[in-house]
Amino acid sequence: MSLNENQLLAAFANGDRRAFEHLFKEYYNGACRYVFRILRDEDTCEEIVQSTFVNLWEKREMIKEDINFKSYLFRAAYNTALNYIKHEKVVNKYVNNKQDSIEISIQSYVSHQPDFELQKRIDDAIEGLPPQCQKVFRMSREEGLKYHEIADELHISKKTVEVHMGKALKLLRTQLQDYLVFFLPLVVLL
Template sequence: MQLTDTDILEAIRQGNERVFEVVFRKYYQALCNYAFGLLKDMDDAEEIVQGMFLKVWDQRQDLEITVSLKSYLYRAVHNTCLNRIKHLKIQDTYRQHVGDFMENNHVSATDELYKAELEARIAEAIEKLPEQCRLIFRMSRFEELKYQEIANELQLSVKTVENQIGKALKILRQELAEYLPSILWLGLLLFHH
């Protein structure tokens, strides 16, 4: 049964993660491409789209959308991109006054530390997954295989692969709970099928 925008919004307001995940998968890549067209930087584009989805989820109970869901998502990304462009222009002016060297080194050192800690925690969490679950998750996220390709290789049904990925994401969310909300959708954000 095809859900209307009204049904989808109501489900998200009520905290339905499955419906939210469907919306995320449906629009994520197209929104990233749209943001990339404005920013010319895919990392920034992905960060903005991820941030927008997290904001929608965090504020789901107060969500009021008067246009179509698709229009709402594109408008939110568009406005955030424009704000980022303005912010970057201000930042560039500031850098000229303060000096590139100090600021860039400070930011990158902090980022690298956080990233290294996060990667270590993610690796530990993945190791705790049951064996088949871990294998399927790695094939999907790190080898970038599609569900059908994994199913063929392991001689499983696509439904089993989907269920194992769902199980992996659920376990990872629990294991990485202290990092919420910044990596709430980590499993989804790594690669998209």
């Protein structure tokens, strides 16, 4: 590292926002490209790199002025990306298990109710969802698309798809609570 970079890191460690901005501008794009090779999702890569910079800013006093900042940043971003992947695996496993349980519960419940009455309530509840939320829900349930496929088709992040699905399930649970009371496991799962 050159002396200028050492001085920049010292200023950064002391809370100099201009030093932070300089480091951000210098390394942000490269860090995004690096993380993209791991995740292959541009929006998520940007979120991870931004989060990494925020974490570095919060722990700036611990950063030594003689480190290779680029290596340090890239290692931190790499670790954040790996944690994201682990978290996504847990979330996906949970969501898949929950969806399977919900579908089994709905099928069991439907066998105890007249099809037309329940289907009408479900259709009305789905129609009452906000437009984008409804679209994401239908793409998932009716077209059988996975979250990343929906995200690609609608040009939104996978996280946004998850938020819409969570909102849809919550609203549907509220709208269909009269029917769900009869089948307690479904209430617990939704």
